[in-house]
Amino acid sequence: MALPVIDIHGIHRIYETEAGLTHALRGVSLTVDRGEFLAIMGPSGSGKSTLMNILGCLDTPTSGSYRLEGLEVSSLDDDDLAEIRATRLGFVFQSFNLLPRATVLRNVMLPLIYSDTPRAEREWRAWKALKAVDLPEEYYEHKSNELSGGQMQRVAIARALVNDPALILADEPTGNLDSATSEMVLQTFARMRDRGKTIVLITHDPKVAAWADRTVHIRDGKLLTDEQERAFTASRERKGATS
Amino acid sequence: MRAGDLIRETGSALDSNRGRSLLTVLGIVIGIAAVIAMTALIDGVKYALVGQLGLNRARLVYINCWTQYGSVTANDLERWERDLPEYEFITGTAYGWGEMTVGANSSNGQIMGTYPEFFDAMGINLVEGRFYTEREVEKGSLVIVIDETTARTLFGASGPYVDRTIKLGNYEFEVIGVTEASQMTSNTSYMPLPTLNTRINNYESMDQILGYAREDVDPDELAEKTDAYLRKTYDIDEEEGYGYVYVFTMASVTRQLDSTMLSFQLLMTAVASISLVVGGIGIMNMMLTNVTERIREIGLRKALGARAGDITKQFLLESIALCVAGGAIGILAGYGGAWALAGVASGLAGIEGIAPVITPGAVGMATGICVGIGIVFGYYPARRAAKLDPVESLRYQ
Numbered sequence: 001m002a003l004p005v006i007d008i009h010g011i012h013r014i015y016e017t018e019a020g021l022t023h024a025l026r027g028v029s030l031t032v033d034r035g036e037f038l039a040i041m042g043p044s045g046s047g048k049s050t051l052m053n054i055l056g057c058l059d060t061p062t063s064g065s066y067r068l069e070g071l072e073v074s075s076l077d078d079d080d081l082a083e084i085r086a087t088r089l090g091f092v093f094q095s096f097n098l099l100p101r102a103t104v105l106r107n108v109m110l111p112l113i114y115s116d117t118p119r120a121e122r123e124w125r126a127w128k129a130l131k132a133v134d135l136p137e138e139y140y141e142h143k144s145n146e147l148s149g150g151q152m153q154r155v156a157i158a159r160a161l162v163n164d165p166a167l168i169l170a171d172e173p174t175g176n177l178d179s180a181t182s183e184m185v186l187q188t189f190a191r192m193r194d195r196g197k198t199i200v201l202i203t204h205d206p207k208v209a210a211w212a213d214r215t216v217h218i219r220d221g222k223l224l225t226d227e228q229e230r231a232f233t234a235s236r237e238r239k240g241a242t243s
Numbered sequence: 244m245r246a247g248d249l250i251r252e253t254g255s256a257l258d259s260n261r262g263r264s265l266l267t268v269l270g271i272v273i274g275i276a277a278v279i280a281m282t283a284l285i286d287g288v289k290y291a292l293v294g295q296l297g298l299n300r301a302r303l304v305y306i307n308c309w310t311q312y313g314s315v316t317a318n319d320l321e322r323w324e325r326d327l328p329e330y331e332f333i334t335g336t337a338y339g340w341g342e343m344t345v346g347a348n349s350s351n352g353q354i355m356g357t358y359p360e361f362f363d364a365m366g367i368n369l370v371e372g373r374f375y376t377e378r379e380v381e382k383g384s385l386v387i388v389i390d391e392t393t394a395r396t397l398f399g400a401s402g403p404y405v406d407r408t409i410k411l412g413n414y415e416f417e418v419i420g421v422t423e424a425s426q427m428t429s430n431t432s433y434m435p436l437p438t439l440n441t442r443i444n445n446y447e448s449m450d451q452i453l454g455y456a457r458e459d460v461d462p463d464e465l466a467e468k469t470d471a472y473l474r475k476t477y478d479i480d481e482e483e484g485y486g487y488v489y490v491f492t493m494a495s496v497t498r499q500l501d502s503t504m505l506s507f508q509l510l511m512t513a514v515a516s517i518s519l520v521v522g523g524i525g526i527m528n529m530m531l532t533n534v535t536e537r538i539r540e541i542g543l544r545k546a547l548g549a550r551a552g553d554i555t556k557q558f559l560l561e562s563i564a565l566c567v568a569g570g571a572i573g574i575l576a577g578y579g580g581a582w583a584l585a586g587v588a589s590g591l592a593g594i595e596g597i598a599p600v601i602t603p604g605a606v607g608m609a610t611g612i613c614v615g616i617g618i619v620f621g622y623y624p625a626r627r628a629a630k631l632d633p634v635e636s637l638r639y640q
Contacts, residue, residue, distance in 0.1 A: 058633045078551060082545065082550040085545075085547065097637070113248040115548060
């Protein structure tokens with residue numbers, strides 16, 4: 001049995017703010033296997049962004065352990081975390097975050113300059129990634145700000161794929177898209193999963209979460225399974241009905 | 244991150260801000276222009292000196308001497324040469340003035356009476372013919388060496404000019420040589436000293452005596468020694484009106500010039516450093532704006548795996564590239580400015596025909612200054628960019 005891609009255990013994240021201490025994650029444990037497409041759902045302020053940042057090695061937990069493909073990353077320093085991000089992780093953001101004046105190809109190749117990929121290999125890899133997201137070839141030399149939203153997000157997915165990462169993290173990837181384009185982008189994710197990619201997608205939209213193999217819910221810094229979430233919602237509705 | 248990638252990222256970042264970048268580097272442009280104009284002029288003056296004077300001139304000692312009994316004579320010079328063996332030779336010259344005519348053409352000019360050694364000592368070059376010989380000097384021959392400009396005036400544009408005759412006073416002179424026309428020697432003709440004294444001036448005189456120091460002798464020390472020797476030999480007492488001695492070297496003239504240039508150099512250095520500091524602050528300001536505007540890009544790069552060091556390098560290189568680009572414009576502007584100032588400098592230094600010179604050393608120094616400013620004033624903005632938190636940067640609106 002292969003090691004799980006994500007194995008987090010008892011993660012706490014406490015922020016110091018001017019208002020005092022904020023306990024954003026309270027003992028979160030989660031395992032994601034290779035090739036799994038997981039959706040994390042939760043309302044704003046539930047701690048889902050904090051969890052996403054920790055999974056993406058952009059932030060480290062206050063306590064608890066996080067093994068990424070068996071490698072303990074919770075205690076690494078900034079430079080080592082940067083290397084993990086460059087080689088093992090791919091990000092897709094709600095607002096695409098493409099370099100506006102750069103061509104599609106250059107945007108997709110951007111992560112490769114931080115992973116020291118030989119120059120000769122870069123263009124070929126970028127082509128492969130763009131083929132995988134079905135972006136027509138005539139757009140490869142376009143500036144990224146000349147594309148439509150759906151095209152931009154597919155370029156962003158190609159950028160996340162280009163390093164052949166262990167894990168793709170998508171933070172509300174359809175948040176800025178209409179429903180038709182959203183569907184196209186989600187189909188792209190589903191195809192990635194079919195090719196064996198591990199995907200963690202964060203959303204507040206149940207229709208988006210429905211594309212995933214499994215959904216976990218996060219509320220007040222704690223993870224709930226589907227059943228727990230249903231029980232939670234049911235109890236809240238009951239409370240609402242009685243009051 | 245590889246060096247090539249770093250340069251490409253920098254290039255595209257600067258390209259996107261061209262107008263603003265250009266305005267920002269104006270301070271650097273002015274500062275570097277001042278540095279380059281200054282060094283180009285000073286080097287130009289030095290080249291002009293060496294070129295016009297010839298290297299031989301460093302060994303020249305100028306001797307002006309009048310005794311109580313009048314001008315020194317050829318016999319006196321022979322005695323000096325015996326008593327002061329540090330000289331390779333001592334040669335006298337005298338000045339005259341005359342109108343030379345050839346048919347309807349005429350030219351007014353200075354005429355120098357000299358011995359043959361004079362041409363060697365002054366580094367005067369011929370374009371045609373020869374200088375006069377020792378024998379022609381002894382005989383007081385009616386020969387003349389004229390310069391190219393005078394030759395054209397008298398005989399027209401086409402040569403050869405040698406073997407033609409010029410009427411000067413009551414005599415006809417044979418042209419035996421034509422010298423290069425230069426700023427120094429323009430409109431000056433040469434003839435044997437005795438010829439000048441007997442045929443043109445009609446009196447015996449030696450206005451200027453030139454000593455040519457031997458190669459291993461310090462001309463300044465020799466000048467002092469000569470001064471003392473002459474005062475003792477001729478009992479010269481200027482206060483009592485008994486004659487007159489003044490000895491100086493070309494080297495001392497050059498030193499005097501250097502001190503004139505120094506005040507100019509100080510002024511330009513002050514202008515340059517003020518505008519470079521102001522320019523550097525401008526660069527820092529622009530880089531800080533740049534960092535703020537590109538917070539999301541910095542966040543993205545960090546999320547994609549850029550280390551703090553990569554971000555520092557990228558922004559530092561941007562500020563260096565800005566400064567060097569400004570410096571390149573400054574070098575061109577400075578060279579242009581140097582030509583504009585060359586006239587003023589000619590007046591200050593008393594040398595004509597200064598052509599500004601840009602040496603690889605000056606360009607290297609200017610580039611070095613630019614890189615230095617880029618690093619000093621770019622470091623703080625670059626560190627600020629590198630320290631940004633990726634999570635907050637990505638969320639920045």
